[in-house]
Amino acid sequence: MIVYAVDLGTTNVKVVRYDDAARARATASSPMHYHREGDRVTFDPDTVVDTVLDLIRAAGREAPETESSASIVLTGQAESLVLVDAQGQVVGPGISWMDERSGVQAREMAAAFDPDEAFAITGEPEPVPTWPATKLRWLAQHHPEVLPRVRHVFMIKDFVIWRLTGRAVGEETTRGFTYLYDVSRRDYWPDMLDFCGVTPGMMPEVVPAGATVGPVVPRLSERLPPASYTVNTGALDHFCAMLGTGTYAPGQLSVSAGTVLALSMLADGWTHDPTFRVSFHAGLRPDDTVLFSCADSGGVCLGWLQEILGADGDLGAVEPQLRDVDRGAAPLFLPYLTGLNPPDFNPRARGAFLDLQLRHRRSDLVYSVMEGVAHLLRRNLVDLGAHGQSATSLTSAGGGTASDVWNQLKADVTGVELTVPREPQDACRGAAILALAAGGTIGSIDDTAHLSRPPVATYRPRADPLTDQRYAAFDTALQRLYGP
Template structure:
């Protein structure tokens, strides 16, 4: 068997190919970008041919730069963007561009699903709210608007599934991606007969659901040269990016949790059963380990709020950072450290693009509340980090009603800043753990799937060894007390402004 694991992670902007050795150490990575097409308001599509080109380009580039032979690659595996909709014919040819997760065109189809099945019923079956973000609403849009495409469709698949098909000829998806379609019964682990019947979908157009660790096939000899791999290299299915990130963050035992901080942010944990919130504020994936689940809540603008602040109010920090050859965020964080917790009772509501969890309100808007003449820019900077964290605490509390967890891992670019990690520890009143690998956690999860699939690793628990904790931040009791007083005010502030949000949204 070869010594290396090749993992491909299909994000929204590009495919990151990563190479790991059999000890789980990162050898190299290469990003190959592709285009997203915005053909109309709230439409977002990608060309699967671009995905394939990215795989071929990044694979060859990575092997060349790493100085290894393609014969040394033991397995290829995947993680990818979820909630997509790509129709393929019997030969695996795309019948149109893929409608990706960010697409919101299927509002009418979501309403139709609501009328035919019911919002509560869909949530109970699938673990997800009804939303145009999910795959089944996109499939229904094709049924309504492009019936000729629907009739020719052999299978509807996701991004990673298409590449697996190109490599092996098989039409499959994994449990995590299936569980993000608003179509899969996550308790019975089957496509939902009730939803399928209600919308008139042909069940045969749905792919077979397999484990993330399954060897689906081997690289076909007719495609091997084009992709730059040895014919016969095992192909392991892998998982959706959310599930892969969870494994990469070593959230592999019940009650372990992680907080991803990027442009958006989410909190997710490993659980033995789904967590169904009465208000449907959170949702559920099936974990990469198909015997477990991954309850999750995602907010829209976390790191994006800090980035907006940088571009809007922090020109002085940007100039200083350039002169000193430092990250502008390091200087912004120094400003935060100069302000006491609570930012002198200044609250920031982080709803710059509406909100998903916990409010699911597209009309929500950002706000600073409590501004006075005594507030400075440093207060504003601190209040942004605190406001994002307050919003994430609401998500955390939903899960705490079901599972007691006192520690939370943080990954993503935003997890680099110690200042933010301190705020998290004090707001959450939990120990915040920073693992060694922050931004490559998703690709590590995909690599672990591949390694488990071919026997290099014994199970997903290996993630705890491959991504160990290197820093811990414990809560400060005094700061915890201060935040416990501001937190209910933060929640009430949102509730008090919902009518204002709606009125603002009605004005042209």
């Protein structure tokens, strides 16, 4: 069986073609296009579908070996909102998760619902403009003529599946990113639906991760390479990445080292605790719960520093100099340029360099930023462990893993071994494994012994009292400057 794994990313749409041993045979990608106006970020949903079809065709040309059957499996972003009427036409443009128009509505939700109860229901510590629920309430208030026309309330992955198959389904791992879903009951939250002006009948049927939805409708299958196609729901990109890198197990923390610092881990004996402010979601198997935490201050801090210094974004250029930095004399960096970061969620926190001196050079500042993000990672690991979810290993993917110095620094600061699979499309690989399991090529997502595996680099922590001293200084500075 051929698998076309589709990653509906925020920046790019990617398609990777895999064989039945999960070996990548071809890759094609195209940028996502947005219209930005003030705090609004929108897109054309049907253009996304056309892009997916074009990329599958391109990947098919690149790897022309044929099979009688093929699966299209989807992963990628979750929250971007698409509305469709009873005639199958899109109602207005798609609204990206990056759209910030609904800040007032997020605050209204926070005031209208008990925060602990809402957290226990939705799996999200607080309502934010990212969630589709807030955009629906914005539409109900500012354009009351829109929602009465709507037949289907989709997120972007739901919409693509619907266009491909004609079935209105919503894959379970993405439901917790709507703020409309009761994660514990595995059903939509009636009170929030009503608050947002939508009805249960407008919401797609919830189906499990990795479920086969059905065949591609004939008018679209004609645009694809010759084969008999089925469509698979896949799962959220972060959770697919866990599967793609072999970390979908309790105690194995998956770290996305991209623009943000995103952490995912399969929970071990999960019971909701309102003091443990990590989001929780349906996982890849029935009854699984995956913990997910996202700190905006990840690689974006390094990108910011390089931009203001007028430096090349290539980490390789500065890597040799980082090895010679006097670690004990380097400035400390608090990576709170975006304010709130888990596990502290302190709205008063701000970014800062401490002990900055004239003698410090670019390499000192780059090292300090890398170390500050590693300190933030350690804070999250400590918080996980304090709530019974200790991480015994770290696996990292993303652009930040190009730096060996940064990888080693994260292992040293956390005291936990870190591995970096050299798999550039980890989410697509995980989605492909879901499709192979659904198609019967493998027995289950745990039956991966005969599949190809990406090479792995391993970074073992090195004990050094200075490492703990600098983390203690970081913690003290954070508390003294901004308090609990």
